[in-house]
Amino acid sequence: MKHYQTQAALMKALAHPVRLAILDVLRRREACVCHLEATLGQRQAYISQQLMQLREAGLIDSRKDGRMVYYWISDGRVYGLLDVLCGPAPVGGSYRADGCPCPYCAASIDAETIPVFSNKENSHAQR
Amino acid sequence: MKHYQTQAALMKALAHPVRLAILDVLRRREACVCHLEATLGQRQAYISQQLMQLREAGLIDSRKDGRMVYYWISDGRVYGLLDVLCGPAPVGGSYRADGCPCPYCAASIDAETIPVFSNKENSHAQR
DNA sequence: TCCATCCATTCAATAAGCTGAATATATTGT
DNA sequence: ACAATATATTCAGCTTATTGAATGGATGGA
Numbered sequence A, B: 001m002k003h004y005q006t007q008a009a010l011m012k013a014l015a016h017p018v019r020l021a022i023l024d025v026l027r028r029r030e031a032c033v034c035h036l037e038a039t040l041g042q043r044q045a046y047i048s049q050q051l052m053q054l055r056e057a058g059l060i061d062s063r064k065d066g067r068m069v070y071y072w073i074s075d076g077r078v079y080g081l082l083d084v085l086c087g088p089a090p091v092g093g094s095y096r097a098d099g100c101p102c103p104y105c106a107a108s109i110d111a112e113t114i115p116v117f118s119n120k121e122n123s124h125a126q127r
Numbered sequence C: 001t002c003c004a005t006c007c008a009t010t011c012a013a014t015a016a017g018c019t020g021a022a023t024a025t026a027t028t029g030t
Numbered sequence D: 001a002c003a004a005t006a007t008a009t010t011c012a013g014c015t016t017a018t019t020g021a022a023t024g025g026a027t028g029g030a
Helices: A005-014 A017-026 A033-040 A044-056 A077-086 B005-014 B017-026 B033-040 B044-056 B077-086
Strands: A060-065 A068-073 B060-065 B068-073
Touching (some): A005 A077, A017 A033, A017 A068, A017 A077, A017 B005, A033 A044, A044 A060, A077 B077, B005 B077, B017 B033, B017 B068, B017 B077, B033 B044, B044 B060, B044 B068
Antiparallel strands (some): A060 A068
C-alpha cells in the first residue's frame, strides 16, 4: 500500500476556507499581507497565522521588501487543485484592494504588466 | 468575498491517508468493503467509519448486493483532484485482492470487461 | 530618536477529528 | 432456527485544529 501521508497533509493545508481564499488570491499574483487583509476582510494576525500554516506545509514562500512581505504559491500542485475546486483563475484585470498601501494597489497595476515586482517564476511549471 | 466553505469541506474529507487510499481504489472501479479491507490492510470497522465520512461529504455512493455493499465515487471533482495528487489512475489489469470474497476478485475480472456489475456511470462526466 | 506601520508569535479556551473497542444489523446457507 | 459472514454504528479517550486576544519585532519616515 502506498503512502498517502504527504498527499493528506497537502489536503489538510487546503481544508480551511480562509486558507483557500488566500491561495485563490495568490494564484493570480504574489501579494503582501496587507493586501490579503484588505481583500479577505480578516484581521492581520489571523491572516498571518494561516500564512504560517501554508508555509509550514510548503505551499507558499515569501520575500521581504521594505516593510511588506510578499507571498506566492511555491507548490505547483496548488494550481491544479484550485482549478478543480474553484475553476480556472481569472486572467488580467486591475485586482486592486481598497485600503491596501502596497505598490500593486497604489498604482492599480495590471497583473500581467509588472516589470518591477514579478521576479518569481509563477508559470505553474513547478512541482 | 466568495464562500470557500464547501470547497474546504471537500478538502477536509480528503485530508486523511486512509480516505485517500480508499478513493484511489474506487477511482478504478466500484468496490465492496471487504475488497477495501483486503487491499488496504485495515480493519473492517475502520474502513466503514471512513466510508461513512466520505458518504456524508457526498463523495461516494453505495448500493447493496446480497451481503456486500459496493461503493463508488459520486463526485466528479474527486477524479481531477486525485489526478493532481496521485497522478493519473492506472487503466486495465486484474486488480484482485487476496482474501476478498467478492465476485470481482473471485473471478479475477478485468476492470474493463464487466457486463454484470458495472451499472453506475463511472465515466467521470458527473458534476 | 520617536512614532507609525506592517508583520509575526504566543497563549488559552473551545471545538473538532482520530481510532480502538465493543456491539448491532442484515443476509445467506444449512 | 441457527450459525457464519459482511457491514454499520456507537462510545470514549485522546490528540489536534481553530481562533480571539495580546504582544513582540522590524522597518521607514519625520
